[in-house]
Amino acid sequence: MSIRSELLIGSLLLFLGVLWLGGNILGVDVWALCVPVGLILLGTWLLVRPHVQKDSPRFQFLLFGDVHHSGSWTLADEEIWMGIGNVKLDLTEAQIPAGETKLRVIRFIGDINLLAPPDVGVSVNSYAFLTSSKILGRKRDSLVIPFEFQSEGYPSAERKLHVDAFGFINEIKIRQTT
Numbered sequence: 001m002s003i004r005s006e007l008l009i010g011s012l013l014l015f016l017g018v019l020w021l022g023g024n025i026l027g028v029d030v031w032a033l034c035v036p037v038g039l040i041l042l043g044t045w046l047l048v049r050p051h052v053q054k055d056s057p058r059f060q061f062l063l064f065g066d067v068h069h070s071g072s073w074t075l076a077d078e079e080i081w082m083g084i085g086n087v088k089l090d091l092t093e094a095q096i097p098a099g100e101t102k103l104r105v106i107r108f109i110g111d112i113n114l115l116a117p118p119d120v121g122v123s124v125n126s127y128a129f130l131t132s133s134k135i136l137g138r139k140r141d142s143l144v145i146p147f148e149f150q151s152e153g154y155p156s157a158e159r160k161l162h163v164d165a166f167g168f169i170n171e172i173k174i175r176q177t178t
Contacts, residue, residue, distance in 0.1 A: 009109060011068065069094070075101050075161065082107040091116045091161070092177055098159040111171040112163065118176050121157030123150045128170040135174040149174070 024031035058078040060067060062085055069075075070090035075097065082089060087105055092115060105112060116122050124134070126147040133140050135149050147170075154160060165172065 008170065015037045017153045061160065063085060077102045082110065084109050086111040086113065088113040089115070089161075091120055096159040096161070097168070098158050098164055099105045101112045103161065103163045104143050104166075106165055109169045110167065111173065112165055114163070114174045116151075116161065116174065118178070119157065119159065120149050121154035121160040122174060123154050123160065124148070124165065124172055124174065125163070126165045126167075126170045126172060128165070130168075130173065131170045133172040133174075136176060147172070151176075154158070 010074070019030055022028075052159075058076055060078070060080045060082075063080040064084050065082065066088065067080055067082075068088045070088070070093070072093050072095070074095040075089075077089065080118060081176075087103075087110065089103075090113075098154070103170075112124075114122060114124075123149070124133075126142075129144060131142045131147040133142075133147060133149070134149045134152075140147070149172075151157075151174075
């Protein structure tokens with residue numbers, strides 16, 4: 001896990017601690033709200049997950065951990081559900097099919113690191129409370145606002161990767177080989 005992710009997790013724990021302390025000072029039972037909301041989210045996930053699996057040829061679920069693809073591998077449509085973790089894709093030696101390949105990452109906190117050849121179009125949509133990105137050397141942060149990026153020439157590229165990232169905190173880094 002990167003230092004930035006550790007800082008974000010620490011910030012989240014600090015926020016929860018302040019929320020709990022504020023609830024104690026104000027006499028409000030914060031956990032009486034958090035526990036039912038958590039159960040509702042867990043129940044919704046259990047109901048939705050089987051439908052998502054049927055639509056996705058490849059599916060992974062990790063509570064904690066990382067997904068790394070590098071070297072010689074075949075890029076295919078994939079859906080990844082994780083609690084806290086990073087996704088690192090090195091496309092430089094990957095077999096990338098013609099057309100658009102879709103990757104969907106649903107998690108609480110984590111990084112997405114992509115290294116792509118210049119002839120591969122890359123499109124990223126991030127739906128998170130906080131998105132921090134460093135794409136092709138340009139840094140951009142967005143709070144609550146959806147983040148969108150599309151590489152130059154994406155619509156006309158023969159091989160494309162489209163990434164949808166859903167989470168509380170997303171950090172996205174995209175680099176291209178020269």
